[in-house]
Amino acid sequence: MSGGLPLRPELVGRTPYGAPQLEVPVRLNVNENPYPPAPALVADIAAAVGRAATSLHRYPDRDAVGLRTALAAYLGHGLDAAQVWAANGSNEVMVQLLQAFGGPGRTVMTYVPSYSMYPDYAALTGTTLVRVERDADFGIDPSAAAGHDVVVLARPNNPTGTGLPLEVVEAVCEAATGMVFVDEAYQEFSAHTSALALLARFPRLVVTRTMSKAFAFAGGRVGYLAASAEVVDALQLVRLPYHLSAPTQAAATAALGHARETLGSVAQVVADRDVLAKSLAAQGFPVVPSDANFLLVGGLTDPAATFAALLARGVLVRDVGIPDHLRVTVGTTDECAQLLDAWTAVTHEPVAGRST
Numbered sequence: 001m002s003g004g005l006p007l008r009p010e011l012v013g014r015t016p017y018g019a020p021q022l023e024v025p026v027r028l029n030v031n032e033n034p035y036p037p038a039p040a041l042v043a044d045i046a047a048a049v050g051r052a053a054t055s056l057h058r059y060p061d062r063d064a065v066g067l068r069t070a071l072a073a074y075l076g077h078g079l080d081a082a083q084v085w086a087a088n089g090s091n092e093v094m095v096q097l098l099q100a101f102g103g104p105g106r107t108v109m110t111y112v113p114s115y116s117m118y119p120d121y122a123a124l125t126g127t128t129l130v131r132v133e134r135d136a137d138f139g140i141d142p143s144a145a146a147g148h149d150v151v152v153l154a155r156p157n158n159p160t161g162t163g164l165p166l167e168v169v170e171a172v173c174e175a176a177t178g179m180v181f182v183d184e185a186y187q188e189f190s191a192h193t194s195a196l197a198l199l200a201r202f203p204r205l206v207v208t209r210t211m212s213k214a215f216a217f218a219g220g221r222v223g224y225l226a227a228s229a230e231v232v233d234a235l236q237l238v239r240l241p242y243h244l245s246a247p248t249q250a251a252a253t254a255a256l257g258h259a260r261e262t263l264g265s266v267a268q269v270v271a272d273r274d275v276l277a278k279s280l281a282a283q284g285f286p287v288v289p290s291d292a293n294f295l296l297v298g299g300l301t302d303p304a305a306t307f308a309a310l311l312a313r314g315v316l317v318r319d320v321g322i323p324d325h326l327r328v329t330v331g332t333t334d335e336c337a338q339l340l341d342a343w344t345a346v347t348h349e350p351v352a353g354r355s356t
């Protein structure tokens with residue numbers, strides 16, 4: 001019990017997700033695309049939401065067919081709407097997946113360190129979480145996928161940025177005895193082929209994606225998945241009716257119409273990532289090779305102190321709880337320069353400096 005309330009025992013002592021939302025000049029803590037939507041896209045979204053507003057007295061399309069059709073076209077690989085599902089962020093997609101395929105008496109295995117929400121998804125759905133450590137380079141052992149009801153694999157991984165060749169995902173699918181959820185939230189930044197290429201061979205494979213990262217639509221809250229039509233049918237059993245609002249469906253469909261322009265920023269982010277990684281490494285801070293839009297940077301004596309010193313200079317990064325490390329999102333070219341200046345300054349201060 002908590003504060004006298006009869007809270008579910010598995011929730012007692014848990015803390016809510018709480019990446020700080022601070023109005024500082026340089027926000028590099030939740031891996032968003034730093035480039036705002038183009039004016040033409042903003043106009044299209046406003047028009048689409050305006051049209052949706054004329055029928056807000058009706059429930060939205062429960063099956064979000066228009067949006068799913070647009071997402072399937074974006075993904076390619078011969079997918080159609082019946083193989084695609086969407087919800088309010090890939091967070092909700094993943095919870096729905098575990099509601100359908102996890103649950104009490106079942107296990108979900110994930111390779112750690114990984115995305116901080118996976119333990120929460122497990123707790124929310126009453127699924128037992130099994131953690132398997134990654135190796136020193138944050139790579140994984142595919143054979144550990146055997147014997148679990150569900151495997152969740154972030155690729156590229158958060159918070160390390162680690163990418164995995166498609167053959168490794170294939171080996172995981174071959175070893176797995178249950179469902180395999182490959183979380184490709186950062187796929188558009190990746191140099192590796194998407195696991196979508198494996199869907200036809202592995203009916204228990206699910207690939208999750210999001211519009212929150214490369215797609216510059218974090219505020220719109222749309223995540224989605226591609227899988228067999230049977231998986232999508234199964235999710236109908238757990239999704240709440242009308243979960244995706246009409247304005248959300250309209251805005252996301254409009255945003256997909258501008259995919260090419262929006263994703264134009266990806267090359268810039270990747271180029272800036274590589275410059276930032278080199279600059280930090282040149283100062284003696286080891287940077288984990290990144291296949292995503294963020295860097296895990298090591299060599300810090302006291303990450304919490306460095307975090308605070310950066311924040312005092314208006315730069316918000318993320319302390320992900322890995323000793324000696326902080327995670328930084330790749331911002332605009334200008335934000336990267338500001339981060340680097342602040343980093344150089346604070347790591348020469350005695351308190352927030354580097355580890356020896």
Ligand SMILES: Cc1ncc(COP(=O)(O)O)c(C=O)c1O
Binds near residue numbers: 091209211212
């Ligand atoms: C690996 C990974 N998966 C999923 C998400 C969730 O994204 P959203 O719920 O915004 O789609 C994130 C967000 O940081 C992430 O890092």
